[in-house]
Structures are given as C-alpha cells and as structure tokens.
Amino acid sequence: MKKTIKRTAVFLSAALLLCIHVMASQPEEEGKEITLYRINSAENALEAVAYMPAETTTSEMAEELVQLFDKKGEDANGNPILPDEVRIASWSVTEEGVLELHFTADYKEMAGTREILVRAGTVKTFMQVPDVTGVSFLIGEDPLMTQRGGEVGVMTGDSFVELFSSDRESYRYDTFTLYFTDKSGENLVPETRRVYYRSSIPKMRVALEQLAKGPIDKGHYPTIPDSTKLNTVILSDKVCYADFDRAFTDQALALEPQIPLYSVVNTLIANTEAEKVEISIAGNAEAKLGDDIELYNYYQWNEDLLNEPREEE
Amino acid sequence: MRKQKGFPFFKSLRFRIQVILIILGIVPTVIVGMAIINNYEDKAIANRSAAVKRQCGILCNLLIQENYLNDSSSQVVNSKLELLSNIYNGRILLIDRDFKIVKDTYGADTGKILLSPMVSACFRGEEASRYDKSGEYLEMALPVKSPDVKTLQGVMLITVSAEEIRSTIRELEQKALLFLAGVIVISIILGYVLARVLVEPLYRITKSIEDVTDGYQDEEISVQDYTETAQITDAFNKMLSRMRVLDESRQEFVSNVSHELKTPMTSMKVLADSLVGQQGLPEELYQDFLQDITMEIDRENKIITDLLSLVKMNKxxxxxxxxxxxxxxxxxxxxxxxRPIAALRKIDLFLDSFRPVEADVDEVKFTLAISNLVENGIKYNVDEGWVRVTLDSDHKDFFVTVADSGLGIPEDSIDRIFERFYRVDKSHSREIGGTGLGLAITRDAIAMHHGTIKVSSKEGEGTTFAVRIPLSYIR
Incomplete structure (x- = not known):
C-alpha cells in the first residue's frame, strides 16, 4: 500500500512538471500557419501550400504577403499566382476592413481563365490576414470590371466555388432545419444543424438523410426509423417527390402516422423551394401510412403540429 | 492410381494436365468476362454522353434565344432545366463569361465564381468530359452557343448520375464471378477426370513392362491407345527380342566354351588313364602318349588364350x-x-604395299587381327598355294586385303564364319588345328578400330578378306 502511494505521488508530480513546462514553452503570441495559394503546373487549378508568416499584425502581414506575391522568377517558390508582368503597385485597408489591392495595368492583359484563378487565389490568401473582411481589386485607381461592364466589387472566400477535376470529392457546408418530435410524440419541433456533405448530393436528399439519422438536441426524438433508405427524391414545378423503401412503413416507429409524415413534409419544404410534397413507398404512390392516411396526396406545410408547445420536461 | 514411392506427385503428367486444364478453363473465362464488361461500360457511357450532349445542345439553343445568361427568369428554360436534371438525376450549372454561376439546379452556389479546370478547358474551346467510376457520375462541360450565335457565351456544366450503369456493371460482375466459380469447379473436376483418363495408358505400359521383368509375361507388350504408346511398346518389343537373341547367343557361347574346353581334357584323361592302367609298357609308348598329352595341353592353352583376348576385346x-x-x-x-609355317607346306607369302601408310592403331590388337587372317589363309590352303597381302590407303582410311588360293568357303557358311567357335568343316577341325575363335577375335579387333571387314570366296578357288580402317582414331 505504501509503495503504491509513493509511486502515484512520483507519477503525478512528474505529470505536473510536464504540464507546466509545456505551458511555459508556449510563447505569448504564436503565429498561426496560413495557406498560400499558387497555380498548378497545368495552369488550370489552385494549389495550396502551407506557409508560416513572420508577421502577425494586419498591416505587417499584408505587406509581407504583397512582397511574396511580387517575387517572380528564381526568387519565387513554386508557380507564383501573378504572371511576370503583373505586380501589386500598392495596397490599403479601409475602415470596414476591406483590403484594396492596386495592380499594374498589365493585369488587363491576362487571359480570362488565368485571371479567375488569380482572383480566387489572391483573395483566399489575403482573407487569412487578421481583421480583413473582404478584398477588392483595382487596376491603377479604377475598380476591376466584369466582362459585361459591372464592377467585380468586394470578394470573400465564399465568392468562389471550386470543383475539382479529379477523384477528390468537393464538400460543402450548409445549414439545415429538421423537424423531429418531442417526448409526447404528438408535436413537431425544429432543430437546426450545420452539415458537411459532398456537393454532388442535392440538399433535399441530405435533409432527409439527416432526419433519418435522428436528433442531436436533448428532448428531441426521431420521427422516422434510422434504417430508412431514400430511393429517389425529385423536385419538379415546386413539388417534391420522395420515394422511400419499405423500411419507412415496415419499421415505422411507435408514433401516430401523421408525425413521420409531416416531419418529412415540413423538413423538405423548409429546406428547398418546394411548396408541396408527395411521398411514395418503393415506387407505389398509392400506399397507406397506418390505416387512415393515403399517401396519394399533395401534402403541404403543417403549422398546427408545431403550434402545440408543451412544457419542457 | 497408385503413386510410386519416391516419385513426386507434382512432376507427374497427370498433375500437369490437371493444372493446364484448370488454367485453360479459368483464364479465357476471366479475360472474356472482363473484356465484355469493360466493353459494355464504355459503350453505355458513350451512349449516355451522346444523349446528354444532344439534349443539352438543344437546351443551349434555347438559352441563347431567351438570353438566359443575362436574365435567368425565363420560365420555359427553368422548367426545362429542372426536367433535364431530374431525368439525368444530376446537377446543371450555367456559367457566363465572367465565370459566374448564373444558375445552379441544386440552388446552392448561384452567384459565385466557379473555378473548374473543365470549365476553363471548355472556354478555351477544348472538349471536356469526365467519367468518375468511384463516384458514379459523368461530368461534361458544354459550350453555350447556337447556330445563330456561334461565339461562346458561356458554359453548361452538367453532372449526370451513372449509377444505373454502375449497378448494371456490378450485377454483371457478380454474375461473371458466379460463372467463374462454376467454371473453376467444373475445370477442377473435369481436369481431374480427364487427366486420369488420358494418362492411364502410360500406367498400363509401366505395368506391362513390370510384368515382363517379373517374368509373368513372356509375350510382347501392346498398349495401342495412342500412336505414341504404340511406338513405345513397339520399340520395347524390339529391344526385348534383341535381348532374347543376345541371351541365346550368350547361352550358346557358354555351352560352346564348355564343350571346347572339355574336349582336350577328355583326350588327356583317356591318354593318361590308358597309361596308368597298364604296367611295364615300353618307353616309346610313354613318349608317344606324353607327346599327345602335351599337344592337347598346348591346344587347351591356346583356346584359353584366345578366349581371354576375346573377352578383353569385348570389354x-x-x-x-x-x-x-x-x-x-x-x-x-x-x-x-x-613365313616358316607357310614354308612347311611350300605356300608362298606375298606382301604388296602400294604406298607407305601411317595410322593410329593398337599394335597388339591389329597385329592379332591380321595374323589370324594370314594364318587362316595358310591353314585352309592347298600345298604350294599362295597367300597375298596388300596395303593401300586414301586420305581417310587404309585398306588391307588378305587373299588365298585355298579351299574357299561354301556359300551357306559364309555368313557365319565370324561367329565364335564356328567351323565350316567340323570333321577335319582337329587336323587343321585352331580354336574356331580366330575370325571372331579379328572382327572384334577391327570393330574396336571403327573399321569394317568383308569376305568374298569361291569354293575350290580361294578366299579374300578386305579390311578397312580409318587412318585417325576418334573415340
């Protein structure tokens, strides 16, 4: 017994010392690693390169990155975004935090496909400078124009969408509103959720898959069995047609059939442009839910089931 | 089938045939299966792409007509876009010349700038189409233009689900695998059976030969199933009969040897017995009989010497x-x-050398061979006859002939004179002397030099032996 106590004491003090050391060795302000964007050798996509900036404040880091962008030829590492003739003449930051980059006149000479990559790569790189809320391009003193004559305006990272031409899947974030039930099983309660999903999947499918996965918030209960599989879902003329497999009815949860029904309907209407929903089971549009509910109907948003709030348990 | 001790199974023909048949069953199946499936996949994808391109081409004309890229409110276009994306279970993006997404049928990225190598390629005028097997979709970038407006106004990026094609492929692959499994099972069974059946005659050959070896079967063996086995059994039978012939001649030789060795012994015994049995015989009688005994001993000695040289020749x-x-x-x-021996009967000896000849020979054996020939020439000759020896050569061989004016050899005996102990005229053999082995020794000696010997003779006129031996000895 005595030996065990002694051992534990030694171990704990060693651990404590280690923790202190680790904490002490953290510098006050450690610079964070950022991602530099460069052009790949085929000149048709961006390449991400990790980079540790020497500076940490807004103006100093901005200046550092501008210097980096200006390096051409042998000085640069990899393929610099800007072609040889184009330079950043000057820059400034507005009160609202918009970084304005003034380019030399040769910017206009760039081919359209190259110019887009330059825009995206430059904006995405500079958006990592602290306190920058957007980036706008100017050529000399004139704002950058689109081909059709409008101003390009302020850009952020979200202004751009990348689709990869390889087997890498592109993913995206979206917020979904899902309708689960509460403990009584007689009402629908909304739950919002941010989901990271493959961008090749339409939102309506993702919404229903999340519904099947079940609720995350406390006090929420699932409305459809988690083994439910969605065969197809189609949106046409503001009507959403959802076809589930047999598990939807065969393994239905012990709820009044209108709860799963309107859980699906409301979820779909909330997350798409649909105004009506038609549900079918394994291709059969004339199936029945429970004894009374015929599926061969256009179901619309059900407000009533939402408006009977019960006290929180 | 029994397995021989010490013979590994994996070296057997049966095993090899089995393996070959199994491989022959499996490999073509796999290759053909894969080829067909890949071909189907390529075809299906190509057809799908073509159909999509056609439909989208028509839609692009409508887009130009409705000026959709500048104003995306046209109901006609929107419902068509929706319909197309539903039918193809995919996503359509319309992109203008600023790389801005004018319309996204998923409603997700409208208004953003699109960075896509495929779109860039399309703007540059290149074909852009991609089939992603693992994600099960087909992606195409099509130019938005029309016969009226031939310059590129934008790009339509359409992603089409290839899921049906992929699931058909998966089904085909499953079926192919099942089929392959069946083929493997059948190949293994068939391989085993066929191998066994095909190789069985070989086992029968082995058994027949073993029976002959064990003595159960004295007849010829015959396994006629294949040309090859018939050939093997024929060759074996030939060898068997040759062995029998050799066996017989050996037995004959042994009995001849015993007989020849015994005869002088018998004579000596008779002579000695007759001396022993009687008392007080005159000295001349003793001398006489002892001389005869000596002669018989000499004779026996000569036979033994000849036999020994014959045996040595045969090693x-x-x-x-x-x-x-x-x-x-x-x-x-x-x-x-x-010459002295010839002189006894006044027989002339002549040697004609046409040229000097130097050759590779074994002195002892060669001398023995030629001596025998000349001695025969003297022995089987008439008094005052002649024996003539000639020597000649060309660039390859040298030739020795021994001709005599003697008794000659009858036609029916001439094939047999080289046999051991063969005597043409057995009745006079004692007077003529010799052992009957001389020509056998000669023939073997000449054979050792890789030479040949021929004989021609006419009864009453004489005999000629012609010997040819290569000048250089090659082992």
Missing amino acids: KASDINITRVSVNKLLEDIMKRL
Whole structure:
C-alpha cells in the first residue's frame, strides 16, 4: 500500500512538471500557419501550400504577403499566382476592413481563365490576414470590371466555388432545419444543424438523410426509423417527390402516422423551394401510412403540429 | 492410381494436365468476362454522353434565344432545366463569361465564381468530359452557343448520375464471378477426370513392362491407345527380342566354351588313364602318349588364350592403346613370323604395299587381327598355294586385303564364319588345328578400330578378306 502511494505521488508530480513546462514553452503570441495559394503546373487549378508568416499584425502581414506575391522568377517558390508582368503597385485597408489591392495595368492583359484563378487565389490568401473582411481589386485607381461592364466589387472566400477535376470529392457546408418530435410524440419541433456533405448530393436528399439519422438536441426524438433508405427524391414545378423503401412503413416507429409524415413534409419544404410534397413507398404512390392516411396526396406545410408547445420536461 | 514411392506427385503428367486444364478453363473465362464488361461500360457511357450532349445542345439553343445568361427568369428554360436534371438525376450549372454561376439546379452556389479546370478547358474551346467510376457520375462541360450565335457565351456544366450503369456493371460482375466459380469447379473436376483418363495408358505400359521383368509375361507388350504408346511398346518389343537373341547367343557361347574346353581334357584323361592302367609298357609308348598329352595341353592353352583376348576385346574401349605406327612395318613383321609355317607346306607369302601408310592403331590388337587372317589363309590352303597381302590407303582410311588360293568357303557358311567357335568343316577341325575363335577375335579387333571387314570366296578357288580402317582414331 505504501509503495503504491509513493509511486502515484512520483507519477503525478512528474505529470505536473510536464504540464507546466509545456505551458511555459508556449510563447505569448504564436503565429498561426496560413495557406498560400499558387497555380498548378497545368495552369488550370489552385494549389495550396502551407506557409508560416513572420508577421502577425494586419498591416505587417499584408505587406509581407504583397512582397511574396511580387517575387517572380528564381526568387519565387513554386508557380507564383501573378504572371511576370503583373505586380501589386500598392495596397490599403479601409475602415470596414476591406483590403484594396492596386495592380499594374498589365493585369488587363491576362487571359480570362488565368485571371479567375488569380482572383480566387489572391483573395483566399489575403482573407487569412487578421481583421480583413473582404478584398477588392483595382487596376491603377479604377475598380476591376466584369466582362459585361459591372464592377467585380468586394470578394470573400465564399465568392468562389471550386470543383475539382479529379477523384477528390468537393464538400460543402450548409445549414439545415429538421423537424423531429418531442417526448409526447404528438408535436413537431425544429432543430437546426450545420452539415458537411459532398456537393454532388442535392440538399433535399441530405435533409432527409439527416432526419433519418435522428436528433442531436436533448428532448428531441426521431420521427422516422434510422434504417430508412431514400430511393429517389425529385423536385419538379415546386413539388417534391420522395420515394422511400419499405423500411419507412415496415419499421415505422411507435408514433401516430401523421408525425413521420409531416416531419418529412415540413423538413423538405423548409429546406428547398418546394411548396408541396408527395411521398411514395418503393415506387407505389398509392400506399397507406397506418390505416387512415393515403399517401396519394399533395401534402403541404403543417403549422398546427408545431403550434402545440408543451412544457419542457 | 497408385503413386510410386519416391516419385513426386507434382512432376507427374497427370498433375500437369490437371493444372493446364484448370488454367485453360479459368483464364479465357476471366479475360472474356472482363473484356465484355469493360466493353459494355464504355459503350453505355458513350451512349449516355451522346444523349446528354444532344439534349443539352438543344437546351443551349434555347438559352441563347431567351438570353438566359443575362436574365435567368425565363420560365420555359427553368422548367426545362429542372426536367433535364431530374431525368439525368444530376446537377446543371450555367456559367457566363465572367465565370459566374448564373444558375445552379441544386440552388446552392448561384452567384459565385466557379473555378473548374473543365470549365476553363471548355472556354478555351477544348472538349471536356469526365467519367468518375468511384463516384458514379459523368461530368461534361458544354459550350453555350447556337447556330445563330456561334461565339461562346458561356458554359453548361452538367453532372449526370451513372449509377444505373454502375449497378448494371456490378450485377454483371457478380454474375461473371458466379460463372467463374462454376467454371473453376467444373475445370477442377473435369481436369481431374480427364487427366486420369488420358494418362492411364502410360500406367498400363509401366505395368506391362513390370510384368515382363517379373517374368509373368513372356509375350510382347501392346498398349495401342495412342500412336505414341504404340511406338513405345513397339520399340520395347524390339529391344526385348534383341535381348532374347543376345541371351541365346550368350547361352550358346557358354555351352560352346564348355564343350571346347572339355574336349582336350577328355583326350588327356583317356591318354593318361590308358597309361596308368597298364604296367611295364615300353618307353616309346610313354613318349608317344606324353607327346599327345602335351599337344592337347598346348591346344587347351591356346583356346584359353584366345578366349581371354576375346573377352578383353569385348570389354569397353578403355583398354585400347592407340599409337601412330607404320602399318607397312607391322605387316612386314607378321609376314616374317609366319613365313616358316607357310614354308612347311611350300605356300608362298606375298606382301604388296602400294604406298607407305601411317595410322593410329593398337599394335597388339591389329597385329592379332591380321595374323589370324594370314594364318587362316595358310591353314585352309592347298600345298604350294599362295597367300597375298596388300596395303593401300586414301586420305581417310587404309585398306588391307588378305587373299588365298585355298579351299574357299561354301556359300551357306559364309555368313557365319565370324561367329565364335564356328567351323565350316567340323570333321577335319582337329587336323587343321585352331580354336574356331580366330575370325571372331579379328572382327572384334577391327570393330574396336571403327573399321569394317568383308569376305568374298569361291569354293575350290580361294578366299579374300578386305579390311578397312580409318587412318585417325576418334573415340
């Protein structure tokens, strides 16, 4: 017994010392690693390169990155975004935090496909400078124009969408509103959720898959069995047609059939442009839910089931 | 089938045939299966792409007509876009010349700038189409233009689900795998059976030969199933009969030897017994009988010597002692040695050397061979007859002939004179002397030199032996 106590004491003090050391060795302000964007050798996509900036404040880091962008030829590492003739003449930051980059006149000479990559790569790189809320391009003193004559305006990272031409899947974030039930099983309660999903999947499918996965918030209960599989879902003329497999009815949860029904309907209407929903089971549009509910109907948003709030348990 | 001890199974023909049949069953199935499936996939994708391109081409004309890229409110276009994306279970993006997404049928990225290598390629005028097998979709970038407006106004990026094609492929692959499994099972069974059936005649050959070896079967063996087995059994039978012939001649030789060795012994015994049995015989009688006994002993000695040299001749060629000699000299020595014996019956000996000949020979054996021929020439001759020896050569061989004016050899005996102990005229053999082994020794000696010997004879006129031996000895 005595030996065990002694051992534990030694171990704990060693651990404590280690923790202190680790904490002490953290510098006050450690610079964070950022991602530099460069052009790949085929000149048709961006390449991400990790980079540790020497500076940490807004103006100093901005200046550092501008210097980096200006390096051409042998000085640069990899393929610099800007072609040889184009330079950043000057820059400034507005009160609202918009970084304005003034380019030399040769910017206009760039081919359209190259110019887009330059825009995206430059904006995405500079958006990592602290306190920058957007980036706008100017050529000399004139704002950058689109081909059709409008101003390009302020850009952020979200202004751009990348689709990869390889087997890498592109993913995206979206917020979904899902309708689960509460403990009584007689009402629908909304739950919002941010989901990271493959961008090749339409939102309506993702919404229903999340519904099947079940609720995350406390006090929420699932409305459809988690083994439910969605065969197809189609949106046409503001009507959403959802076809589930047999598990939807065969393994239905012990709820009044209108709860799963309107859980699906409301979820779909909330997350798409649909105004009506038609549900079918394994291709059969004339199936029945429970004894009374015929599926061969256009179901619309059900407000009533939402408006009977019960006290929180 | 029984497995021989010490013979590994994996070296057997049966095993190899089995393996070959299994491989022959599996490999083509796999190759053909894969080829067909890949071909189907390529075809299906190509058809799908073509259909999509067609439809989208038509839609692009409508887009131009409705000026959709500048104003995306047209109901006609929107419902068509929706319909197309539903039918193809995919996503359509319309992109203008600023790379801005004018319309996204998923409603997700409208208004953003699109960075896509495929779109860039399309703007540059290149074909852009991609089939992603693992994600199960087909992606195409099509130019938005029309016969009226031939310059590129934008790009339509359409992603089409290839899921049906992929699931058909998966089904096909499953079926192919099942089929392959069936083929493997059948190949293994068939392989085993066929191998067994095909190789069975070989086992029968082995058994027949073993029966012959064990003595159960004295007849010829016959396994006629295949040409090859018939050939093997034929060759075996030939060898068998040759062995029998050899066996018989050996038995004959043994009995001949016993007989020849016994005969002098018998004579000696008779002579000795007659001396022992009587008392007080005159000295001359003793002298007489003892002389006869001596003669018989000499005879027996000669037979034994000849037999020994014959035996030595029959051993492997390792005992041959080749040297380069002047054949002329050898022949002269033989003639010199035999002249006295010839002189006894007033027989003339002649040696004609047409040219000097040097050759690789074993002196002892060669001398023995030629001596025998000359001695025969003297022995089977008439009084005051002649024996003529000639020597000639060309660039390859040298030739020795021994001709006599003697009794000659009857036609029916001439094939047999080289046999051991063969005598043409058995009745006079004692008077003529010799052992009956001389020509056998000669023939074997000449054979050891890789030479040949021929005989021609006419009864009452004489006999000629012609010997040919290569000048250089090659082992």
